Every structure is written in C-alpha cells, then in structure tokens.
Amino acid sequence: MMKQGLLFLSESHMARAVVTHAPFARWAARRFVAGEEIGDAIAAARELNAQGMTVSLDYLGESVSSREEATAAADTYIRIIDTMVAEGIDGNVSLKLTQMGQDIDEEFLDTNVRRVLDRAKHHGMFVRFDMESSDYVQKTLDFFERVREEGYDNCGVVLQSYLYRTHDDAKWASDRRAGVRLCKGAYAEPESVAFPNKADVDANYVRVMKLLLERGTYPGIATHDEAMIEATKAFARERGIDPSRFEFQMLYGIRRDLQKQIVDEGWRLRIYIGFGKAWYPYFMRRLAERPANVMFLASNVFREAFR
Ligand SMILES: Cc1cc2nc3c(=O)[nH]c(=O)nc-3n(C[C@H](O)[C@H](O)[C@H](O)COP(=O)(O)OP(=O)(O)OC[C@H]3O[C@@H](n4cnc5c(N)ncnc54)[C@H](O)[C@@H]3O)c2cc1C
Incomplete structure (x- = not known):
C-alpha cells in the first residue's frame, strides 16, 4: 500500500x-x-574502484519531453564517458531511453543514443539501457535489437522478474547473445502484466537467473536480496560456472556491508551510481x-x- x-x-x-x-x-x-555533478560521481566511482568494485554511472533523468533537454542529456553522457576514461575509472554507463527522447520521436532518439554509443564504442565501453515501466519494455527491446543489427555490440538491456513475460524475454535475449541485467523491477505495475506477490517475483527471479547463468552472455545479477544472491552463488557452484562469467550488481549506498562481503568472497560486483539534479523519481523508488x-x-x- x-x-x-x-x-x-x-x-x-x-x-x-x-x-x-x-x-x-x-x-x-x-x-x-552520489551528488549533482560529474565530479561527485567520479569521486564515488574512484572510491568504489579502490575497494575492488566496478561501477555504472547513471546521469539521472527520465520522461524527457523537450528536444533541448534530451540533446543535453546525450551531451552529458558523452562528457561522462570522456571523463571516466581520462580519470581511469573502471566502469560503464547506464541510461534511460526516455531521457534520450523515446517519447519525442524515434529518429531523434536514434540520433541521441547513437552519439553516446559511438563515443562509448570508441573507448571500448559498454552502455546499458535501463528498463522503465511496462509500457516501454517492447519498445526498448526493439530499439536494442535494431542498434545491435547496425553493429553496436557494446550495449545491453535490463529485464525485470516481476513481469510475466520476462522468462520468454530472457530466452530471446540469450538467443541473441545480449548482455542482460536482471532485477526485480521498480515501477508500479498492474496485475495484468506483473506478479502481485513478492514470493512469485522472487521465484521468477531465480528461474530467470538460472537461465541467464547457463545460456546468457555475462549477465548482471542486480539485487540486494540475500536469498537471490545465495541462490546465484549456489547455482554457479553447482554447475561449475566460473565467477568471471557473470557479475553481481547493487545500487550505490544500499547494503554496503553485503557489497563488501561479496567482493571479499571473490565475486565480481558492479555498483550503479546515480547522480545529477533530477534525483527525485529515483530517490522515491528507493524509498x-x-x-x-x-x-x-x-x-x-x-x-x-x-x-
Ligand atoms: C544495479 C541495479 C540496477 C537496477 N536497474 C533497474 C532498472 O533498469 N529498472 C528497474 O525497474 N529496476 C532497476 N533496479 C531496481 C530493482 O528493480 C529493485 O527495485 C531494487 O533492486 C530492489 O529490489 P531487490 O532485488 O534489492 O530486492 P528487495 O526484495 O526489494 O529487497 C531485498 C533487501 O534489500 C535491501 N534493500 C532493497 N532496496 C533497498 C533500499 N532502497 N534501501 C535500503 N535497503 C534496500 C533490504 O534489506 C531488503 O530487505 C536496479 C537495481 C540494481 C541493484
């Protein structure tokens, strides 16, 4: 409630x-x-790198309806990528397609995201397309498939275990050797598309995690839920899946104790660092x-x- x-x-x-x-x-x-400026995110990233964690930087923003704002967001991502490289940060970037103009027009979105993908590719960097509410899932997967066919192999998607469709989407992604981040899902979704009970969301998480670990391409297991994390470790051990074939992912500032433990045990961990002035919806979802x-x-x- x-x-x-x-x-x-x-x-x-x-x-x-x-x-x-x-x-x-x-x-x-x-x-x-992490703060409102690129420098704040870089400082946080440097600290996490020193603790053995990689990072993904997210310039917070979504549901952008003006062309100027979307173009400025793409410019900012290009600056972030250049700064990360110049500062020797071990990491990549995550972005939302609605921040790049998905609600404005398809061609405009293409131009913005391609600029970011080109710069990232030039530096050998990966770009993650975050997943937003269920209305955007198919559009985001279609967009991903199109840019992959155009030769951008440096991008990946996110799937959410609360959606009924996710197991099928995970098979679809695995067939295309797409890098997937698996999370539970952070938006208010109706029962027509998403499991209403946490137990079902968790059971689906484990089911999809197993599929991705066996058939996927370097999946990101994004959760702070110890039961999900333990299930992943147990499955990897049972199937002899090397820790270098996937990574855990967690959000900046959440369960730092668990973050440290995962790294101390020798698993890979990436921390997602949100920063920027448009922090309100991100903050409310965390609450x-x-x-x-x-x-x-x-x-x-x-x-x-x-x-
Ligand atoms: C790296 C990363 C990227 C993500 N990207 C997306 C995305 O693209 N699209 C999307 O819809 N969602 C995304 N999410 C959010 C995700 O969908 C969940 O909403 C969020 O991770 C909480 O779920 P959980 O797996 O941690 O499990 P939960 O069952 O929600 O939580 C398990 C435990 O983790 C701790 N915990 C969880 N959240 C918090 C919090 N906010 N504050 C303090 N403790 C907390 C608590 O101890 C809790 O008991 C991402 C999450 C991560 C970690």
Whole structure:
C-alpha cells in the first residue's frame, strides 16, 4: 500500500516540488545519489574502484519531453564517458531511453543514443539501457535489437522478474547473445502484466537467473536480496560456472556491508551510481523499496515544509 503510494508520488509534480526543496530530503537523498555533478560521481566511482568494485554511472533523468533537454542529456553522457576514461575509472554507463527522447520521436532518439554509443564504442565501453515501466519494455527491446543489427555490440538491456513475460524475454535475449541485467523491477505495475506477490517475483527471479547463468552472455545479477544472491552463488557452484562469467550488481549506498562481503568472497560486483539534479523519481523508488524509513523522512520533510 505504502509502496504503491510512493511510486505514485514519484510521478507527481507537486510532491516533487515539495520534496526537492526540503533540506532534509536533499540530505536523505545523498545516501542513494552520489551528488549533482560529474565530479561527485567520479569521486564515488574512484572510491568504489579502490575497494575492488566496478561501477555504472547513471546521469539521472527520465520522461524527457523537450528536444533541448534530451540533446543535453546525450551531451552529458558523452562528457561522462570522456571523463571516466581520462580519470581511469573502471566502469560503464547506464541510461534511460526516455531521457534520450523515446517519447519525442524515434529518429531523434536514434540520433541521441547513437552519439553516446559511438563515443562509448570508441573507448571500448559498454552502455546499458535501463528498463522503465511496462509500457516501454517492447519498445526498448526493439530499439536494442535494431542498434545491435547496425553493429553496436557494446550495449545491453535490463529485464525485470516481476513481469510475466520476462522468462520468454530472457530466452530471446540469450538467443541473441545480449548482455542482460536482471532485477526485480521498480515501477508500479498492474496485475495484468506483473506478479502481485513478492514470493512469485522472487521465484521468477531465480528461474530467470538460472537461465541467464547457463545460456546468457555475462549477465548482471542486480539485487540486494540475500536469498537471490545465495541462490546465484549456489547455482554457479553447482554447475561449475566460473565467477568471471557473470557479475553481481547493487545500487550505490544500499547494503554496503553485503557489497563488501561479496567482493571479499571473490565475486565480481558492479555498483550503479546515480547522480545529477533530477534525483527525485529515483530517490522515491528507493524509498518505495524500503518503507521502513519513510515515516521518519516524511515527518521531517513536512515539518520543514510547513514551519
Ligand atoms: C544495479 C541495479 C540496477 C537496477 N536497474 C533497474 C532498472 O533498469 N529498472 C528497474 O525497474 N529496476 C532497476 N533496479 C531496481 C530493482 O528493480 C529493485 O527495485 C531494487 O533492486 C530492489 O529490489 P531487490 O532485488 O534489492 O530486492 P528487495 O526484495 O526489494 O529487497 C531485498 C533487501 O534489500 C535491501 N534493500 C532493497 N532496496 C533497498 C533500499 N532502497 N534501501 C535500503 N535497503 C534496500 C533490504 O534489506 C531488503 O530487505 C536496479 C537495481 C540494481 C541493484
């Protein structure tokens, strides 16, 4: 219930205005967001690299409706890639197609994403297309297939275990040797497309994880759920799958204890670092995943807003 409410608020302009101006919320968001500037993300990445973790940098932004904003986002990604290379950061980038103009027009989207893919390819860097709400899944997979056919082999997709379709999509991706990040899914989805119960989402996660580990191309197992992580380790050991054939992925600032443990045990781990001024929807989705801190945050935000 609270989860659905937070996901609803993540798309509300009014709530965005209140929360983004509340100093306490800005402070709280810093737990999940590395900062607002490229330099902040690079500093966080350098620290994580020193701890044996690779990174994926995400310049936060989504549902962009102006051409200027989408073009500027692509420019920023190009700057991020160049800066990562210049600073010797071991990592790649993740982007959302709606930030690059997916809601504007297909040709415009193509131009923006290709600019980013070209620059990344020039440096031998990988680009992950994040997955957004279910309305975008087919469009995102179609877009991915098109750019792959054009020769961009430096990109991959994300699949979400809460969707009924995901096991089939994982087979589709494996047949194309596509790199997949597997996550549970972070959006409010109707029962017509997604499992309503957590137990089913988790069971599907394990089922798809096994398929990707056996048949996929360097999958990213993205979760903070110890049960999912243990199931992955156990399956890899049982099938003799070498730890170099996949990686775990986690979000910046979440379960740092578990992040360290995974690396200490010799598994590969990539940390997804979100940064930028458009942190509000990303932050709200992180709150929705863990309602425990929400009452604390809400009472402080509204105290600040109305004092
Ligand atoms: C690297 C990465 C990339 C992702 N990319 C996408 C994407 O492209 N599209 C998409 O829809 N979703 C994406 N997600 C989000 C994902 O779908 C889930 O919403 C999120 O990871 C929470 O699910 P979980 O697997 O950690 O399991 P859960 O069952 O939600 O959580 C398991 C445990 O992890 C801890 N935990 C989880 N979330 C939090 C939090 N916010 N704060 C504190 N503790 C927490 C808690 O201890 C919790 O009990 C991504 C996640 C990761 C790790």
